[in-house]
Amino acid sequence: MSLANMVSGLLGGTPCTGVLVRTAVNIGSGATHKTSQFINALVVLLIVGVGAPVFVYLPMPVIAAILVTSSCRLVPLAVMDKLWHLDRPEFVILISVGSSASSPMVLLAFSLVHSSPYSG
Numbered sequence: 001m002s003l004a005n006m007v008s009g010l011l012g013g014t015p016c017t018g019v020l021v022r023t024a025v026n027i028g029s030g031a032t033h034k035t036s037q038f039i040n041a042l043v044v045l046l047i048v049g050v051g052a053p054v055f056v057y058l059p060m061p062v063i064a065a066i067l068v069t070s071s072c073r074l075v076p077l078a079v080m081d082k083l084w085h086l087d088r089p090e091f092v093i094l095i096s097v098g099s100s101a102s103s104p105m106v107l108l109a110f111s112l113v114h115s116s117p118y119s120g
Contacts, residue, residue, distance in 0.1 A: 064108070 026036045055063070075098075083091040 023037075026040060031040075080091065080094065083094060
């Protein structure tokens with residue numbers, strides 16, 4: 001998958017993280033069978049196929065807000081709580097890595113809002 005992400009970046013594409021997100025959704029919803037991945041992929045295909053014309057009319061800050069909200073829901077708060085109580089140095093590493101990875105996303109969100117024609 002890392003090779004696919006590098007090639008995708010070189011060609012101007014987006015990273016291939018759909019499998020990880022689908023797995024997190026399946027785990028969160030309690031799916032245990034292999035066909036759940038297939039059903040999830042079909043639902044995503046249906047949403048993209050039917051909903052793509054609608055997404056054209058969404059402003060970029062709205063799309064950014066949807067992506068930020070979706071990614072925040074993937075943060076394992078229960079694991080972070082256990083880590084805080086069991087191994088604080090590991091918790092500090094987790095927060096450091098998470099902060100450095102999310103800071104470009106936060107800066108991008110602010111720049112999208114700031115450059116929006118609707119911002120004062």
